[in-house]
Amino acid sequence: MSRRFKQQENPADPPESPFSIPAQPLDIPGPKPLIFSVQRYFCGIFILTVFVFTANSCMTLPQGQETYHPVTEDGFPLTLERFKPGKITKPYPVILCHGLMATRKYYKFNGERSLAMALQKEGYDVWLLDLRGREDAGSPGYYFGERTYSYNLDDYFKKDMDTALSTVLAKTGKSGVNWIGHSMGGMVAYARLGTMRENRIKNLVTIGSPFLFTLPGENFQIWNSGSSLTEYLPVIPTGCLGKISSYSCVSLAPNAYFGEMLWYEPNLPDGMVRKAERYASNNIATGVAKQFSDAVNHGGLRSADQSVDYVEKLGNVKVPAMLVAGRRDHLAPARVVREIYERIGSEDKSLYIAGRAEGSSADYGHTDLFIGSGSYEDVVVPVIHWLNQRNGDNQ
Amino acid sequence: MKRFILPLIISVLSLISCLASVKKSEFNVPQTAGISHYFEVTEFTEKHPHSVLLILDPLFFNPEALQPMASYFASEGYRVLILEVKDPGPPVTMPDEAQLTGAVEMVKRLYPGRPVFAMGVSLSGIAWAPFLEQNESGLSGIIFNGTGFDYDYPGSFYNMVAGFKNEGTSLTELCMTPGKCPSFVRPDLVSAGIRMEDLPLRPKGLTGKQILNYFRTAKIPVAFVNGKIDGIAPEETVYPAIRDLGSQKTETNPQSRNFYLEASTANGMNTDYDHFDLFTSADAEDEIYGPLEEWMNERRAENEN
Numbered sequence: 237m238s239r240r241f242k243q244q245e246n247p248a249d250p251p252e253s254p255f256s257i258p259a260q261p262l263d264i265p266g267p268k269p270l271i272f273s274v275q276r277y278f279c280g281i282f283i284l285t286v287f288v289f290t291a292n293s294c295m296t297l298p299q300g301q302e303t304y305h306p307v308t309e310d311g312f313p314l315t316l317e318r319f320k321p322g323k324i325t326k327p328y329p330v331i332l333c334h335g336l337m338a339t340r341k342y343y344k345f346n347g348e349r350s351l352a353m354a355l356q357k358e359g360y361d362v363w364l365l366d367l368r369g370r371e372d373a374g375s376p377g378y379y380f381g382e383r384t385y386s387y388n389l390d391d392y393f394k395k396d397m398d399t400a401l402s403t404v405l406a407k408t409g410k411s412g413v414n415w416i417g418h419s420m421g422g423m424v425a426y427a428r429l430g431t432m433r434e435n436r437i438k439n440l441v442t443i444g445s446p447f448l449f450t451l452p453g454e455n456f457q458i459w460n461s462g463s464s465l466t467e468y469l470p471v472i473p474t475g476c477l478g479k480i481s482s483y484s485c486v487s488l489a490p491n492a493y494f495g496e497m498l499w500y501e502p503n504l505p506d507g508m509v510r511k512a513e514r515y516a517s518n519n520i521a522t523g524v525a526k527q528f529s530d531a532v533n534h535g536g537l538r539s540a541d542q543s544v545d546y547v548e549k550l551g552n553v554k555v556p557a558m559l560v561a562g563r564r565d566h567l568a569p570a571r572v573v574r575e576i577y578e579r580i581g582s583e584d585k586s587l588y589i590a591g592r593a594e595g596s597s598a599d600y601g602h603t604d605l606f607i608g609s610g611s612y613e614d615v616v617v618p619v620i621h622w623l624n625q626r627n628g629d630n631q
Numbered sequence: 632m633k634r635f636i637l638p639l640i641i642s643v644l645s646l647i648s649c650l651a652s653v654k655k656s657e658f659n660v661p662q663t664a665g666i667s668h669y670f671e672v673t674e675f676t677e678k679h680p681h682s683v684l685l686i687l688d689p690l691f692f693n694p695e696a697l698q699p700m701a702s703y704f705a706s707e708g709y710r711v712l713i714l715e716v717k718d719p720g721p722p723v724t725m726p727d728e729a730q731l732t733g734a735v736e737m738v739k740r741l742y743p744g745r746p747v748f749a750m751g752v753s754l755s756g757i758a759w760a761p762f763l764e765q766n767e768s769g770l771s772g773i774i775f776n777g778t779g780f781d782y783d784y785p786g787s788f789y790n791m792v793a794g795f796k797n798e799g800t801s802l803t804e805l806c807m808t809p810g811k812c813p814s815f816v817r818p819d820l821v822s823a824g825i826r827m828e829d830l831p832l833r834p835k836g837l838t839g840k841q842i843l844n845y846f847r848t849a850k851i852p853v854a855f856v857n858g859k860i861d862g863i864a865p866e867e868t869v870y871p872a873i874r875d876l877g878s879q880k881t882e883t884n885p886q887s888r889n890f891y892l893e894a895s896t897a898n899g900m901n902t903d904y905d906h907f908d909l910f911t912s913a914d915a916e917d918e919i920y921g922p923l924e925e926w927m928n929e930r931r932a933e934n935e936n
Binding site for chain 1: 726785786788790837859860862863865866867869870871873874891893895896897898903
């Protein structure tokens with residue numbers, strides 16, 4: 237028997253009318269129902285989350301005029317985003333290549349003061365490269381699908397670099413490029429130039445690129461111990477973790493200074509860490525992680541099958557090269573960058589350390605070298621100056 | 632009654648703590664005396680020192696800045712002797728091998744049977760390098776604390792300072808002018824009396840890459856300490872010596888007698904150290920001196936065995 241029927245049975249209850257005015261609560265102070273407060277609280281959080289998410293989704297980065305997705309010989313699509321200047325005044329275009337767990341978006345974060353935009357303004361035909369496995373060209377599947385995270389660092393420099401270089405040269409009609417790589421983006425260039433007689437790279441700039449891994453610090457070893465996950469996971473989910481960290485505002489780092497492996501936060505503009513975690517962090521393929529782990533244990537980068545020691549081939553790097561190091565960089569310490577500087581075979585080479593003692597406004601960490609608050613003056617301008625001298629200014 | 636127990640315990644502990652520090656400072660009153668024509672020695676010691684630690688004048692700054700470090704090692708059972716150059720110049724010149732040999736021999740005569748460790752601090756530390764291949768010197772180990780070795784690359788600190796000198800500007804003048812000083816020295820330390828007229832001149836054989844030869848043929852255990860953001864003895868000037876020395880003590884190589892400590896957050900420290908943090912930071916006692924003491928104790932135990 238329904239309650240309504242019961243009510244009708246009770247003569248004391250007045251009949252309900254659609255026009256009846258709801259009963260007003262008596263004005264007696266008392267505790268509010270707890271359930272009501274909790275509902276309001278969660279509702280508020282939900283609205284706030286939606287607002288923040290929407291606001292962040294609206295973040296706009298500079299967009300190139302053209303975007304291509306060339307496919308490598310083994311079927312992986314890449315992304316090449318082109319920033320063409322009003323008038324191309326330099327003989328060689330520039331390819332900018334990102335680091336290990338990053339994407340090309342890093343190069344655009346500082347807007348007009350970012351490396352990509354500054355190069356474009358200087359008259360360079362600028363191409364931002366996403367290596368395989370980045371979501372803009374279609375993320376690989378974890379276990380199934382046409383492509384999975386089943387590649388390693390050798391694939392980056394043997395296949396992806398070849399495809400990127402061919403595409404850029406075909407689109408521009410030029411005979412060579414300037415290659416700028418941050419972190420792993422510079423390492424792949426060392427590996428290719430050292431082992432493959434690559435002659436399409438005319439000038440090389442590496443920013444915070446390790447290749448040797450001597451005397452790793454404790455945090456580096458913690459980071460490296462994470463590579464044991466490669467035995468159990470199809471991919472190291474750094475992209476997912478970055479997004480979780482960004483949205484939850486909870487650091488997932490194992491200790492207070494672990495994040496300083498990647499950046500020194502006081503050197504970054506407000507909100508940059510969240511932005512980087514959310515928009516430019518990427519998963520690491522297990523093959524790549526294993527190769528890095530081997531490099532840390534061995535002391536330098538080797539081929540995936542460990543048969544070729546790429547460090548021994550550094551003498552084959554003969555192109556003009558500028559090596560940039562951050563004084564506070566824990567991933568590519570200045571001692572390592574200087575050692576690479578000594579080993580490469582280039583006659584025209586420059587070592588540039590971004591630190592206060594060297595006249596910079598800050599001691600730079602790994603990523604703040606090009607997304608830091610002062611990186612335009614301290615790094616971007618010197619890099620462009622160096623490139624200009626090898627792209628026609630003094631020729 | 633119960634509410635008085637906690638304050639009482641705290642008071643007693645505080646009293647004990649105060650008494651302990653008084654006792655420590657009583658034993659650490661420095662005693663200064665001449666040891667040769669060249670050096671003046673300031674001694675820090677406690678009652679029964681088991682070893683001797685010889686610290687060479689940093690030359691680049693006033694050795695008084697080393698007092699906290701010297702007091703620490705004295706409180707841990709080391710007789711600490713700071714070798715101060717009597718006439719530091721200008722021109723500021725590092726002591727040569729013969730002058731240091733004289734000092735070491737005199738110390739060994741004064742304190743026979745005690746292990747003797749040498750510590751080089753800041754730029755002048757390289758003066759100890761020739762001792763690396765001398766087993767007969769009797770040194771049980773050499774510590775290079777904030778010492779750079781190979782400055783042979785464009786833009787290095789020595790080359791940069793040479794550029795200032797060519798412009799006729801002394802470092803002191805440069806750094807006392809607001810906004811003019813490259814930030815390798817904090818202004819408070821400049822005004823505290825750092826000797827900045829010139830950089831110490833290196834003895835013959837210790838310039839350029841020649842110095843690395845001593846590390847390739849080293850027979851004596853070596854410890855290196857460098858600050859992560861040290862712009863005076865930056866890591867890229869220290870690393871070539873470590874590389875050429877060979878094996879370092881690590882988790883996978885615990886048997887090595889050589890030790891490298893980078894003072895940085897990457898190694899769990901509270902901050903990335905600069906040059907002067909190595910000697911003046913409040914955290915240095917735990918983060919720098921403690922590990923060095925442990926290393927010296929290991930070497931001492933080796934000698935006893």
